[in-house]
Amino acid sequence: MDLPSHAALIRRARSGSDEAFSRLVSDCQQAVRAFVRRLAVSADDADDLAQEAFVTAWSKIDRLHDGISFRTFVCGIAYRKALNDRRRFNRQATRDTQWHDLTPQQASSTVESRLSVQAALSQLPLDQRAAVSLCVAGDYSHAEAADILGLPLGTVKSHIQKGREKLSALLGVPS
Amino acid sequence: MSEDALKALLQADAPAFPPVRDIGFVIAVMEKVERRRLFENLAWWVCAGCAVIVVMALVMPFLTPALISLGDALVPAVVILSVIGMVAVGVWYLRPALRDFGIRI
Numbered sequence: 377m378d379l380p381s382h383a384a385l386i387r388r389a390r391s392g393s394d395e396a397f398s399r400l401v402s403d404c405q406q407a408v409r410a411f412v413r414r415l416a417v418s419a420d421d422a423d424d425l426a427q428e429a430f431v432t433a434w435s436k437i438d439r440l441h442d443g444i445s446f447r448t449f450v451c452g453i454a455y456r457k458a459l460n461d462r463r464r465f466n467r468q469a470t471r472d473t474q475w476h477d478l479t480p481q482q483a484s485s486t487v488e489s490r491l492s493v494q495a496a497l498s499q500l501p502l503d504q505r506a507a508v509s510l511c512v513a514g515d516y517s518h519a520e521a522a523d524i525l526g527l528p529l530g531t532v533k534s535h536i537q538k539g540r541e542k543l544s545a546l547l548g549v550p551s
Numbered sequence: 552m553s554e555d556a557l558k559a560l561l562q563a564d565a566p567a568f569p570p571v572r573d574i575g576f577v578i579a580v581m582e583k584v585e586r587r588r589l590f591e592n593l594a595w596w597v598c599a600g601c602a603v604i605v606v607m608a609l610v611m612p613f614l615t616p617a618l619i620s621l622g623d624a625l626v627p628a629v630v631i632l633s634v635i636g637m638v639a640v641g642v643w644y645l646r647p648a649l650r651d652f653g654i655r656i
Contacts, residue, residue, distance in 0.1 A: 394581065402577045408629040409576070423569075423576065430580045431587055493564045513561035540557060547560065 382446055390437055397437075401430050404447040410526070411451050414497055415458045416508035425461065431453035444523060448516075452524040455506055462502060494544035503527070504539035511536050 382403070388396035409426045416422035432438075432451045440449045497505055506525055509531075510516040516524070522532045569576070642649075646656055 394584070398577050398581050399585070401580050403577050405573055405580075406569050406571050413569075425578070427583055431583045434584050435587060435591075462558065493560060508561075512558050513564075523606050543557060546557075547557075 383442075386437065386440060386446060389434075395494035397434055400446050405430075405528050406452060408450050408454060411506075411514060412454050412458065414470045414513060415455070415502065415506060416494055422462055424456055426450075426454060429457055432457075444522075448520050448523050451510070451516075452526065455524055456526075459502065459504075492547065496543055500542055504535045505543070507532050507535035508543065512540060 385396040385400050405426070408429065409423060412426045412429070413419055413422040416425060424480065429450050432453050433446070436453075440446070443491060479514075497508070500508065503525065507521055510521040510524060511518060516527055518532055518536075522529045525532060525535075527535075642656060649656060
């Protein structure tokens with residue numbers, strides 16, 4: 377990611393440039409959506425949540441401090457939205473599990489693998505899932521994850537450790 | 552499972568990764584941004600309009616008698632100024648025609 381270029385884009389977006397903001401969205405959408413898709417069960421709901429997070433970032437871009445990347449800022453907003461929507465996500469997870477139990481399992485190995493990874497992730501508490509998604513599945517540093525989740529660094533490391541242990545157990549792969 | 556193996560397993564979850572460039576997503580975000588901007592502007596103008604209405608409702612009962620008496624006193628001046636203004640505008644637009652008669656203004 378080209379940080380100086382992003383800093384310039386953020387300055388322009390703060391002064392009201394839609395073109396600069398849309399370039400920021402374009403550059404960061406993959407990282408933000410990948411993070412949110414691991415928090416939500418449905419990719420469509422995750423994309424809606426990611427879009428809302430970008431819109432909130434647009435309206436609060438003045439609060440983005442120097443030294444914090446745009447994707448970290450948006451991921452933090454998305455995480456807080458996901459926390460607020462936890463009840464809705466839980467309902468969807470229940471529906472998804474019921475659907476999964478009712479559906480004959482004859483998918484390809486790739487799909488089976490995806491379902492098992494998604495199912496295993498959905499077993500983790502949201503904060504552990506978020507920490508694992510950022511630092512294990514993603515390329516975020518522990519400090520960035522602490523900024524995004526609004527938690528102390530030690531707590532983030534603990535979430536990652538616990539989440540990794542639970543995931544290993546759930547996926548049934550020996551340590 | 553080592554962290555690298557777990558990382559590889561999570562990163563192999565290809566459907567979790569959206570495309571690097573997705574113009575449809577960017578357009579959807581900018582559409583929502585425009586909608587938010589419209590609602591914010593609308594809310595601002597509605598609030599400003601309500602504030603003006605409230606202020607006028609509070610002030611006008613006291614201002615109206617004064618404006619009426621002032622208006623009565625100003626009627627001749629307003630009529631004179633209106634006539635002068637209309638003549639000035641007419642002359643301004645008639646300048647090209649007047650130039651043909653040798654009158655330069």
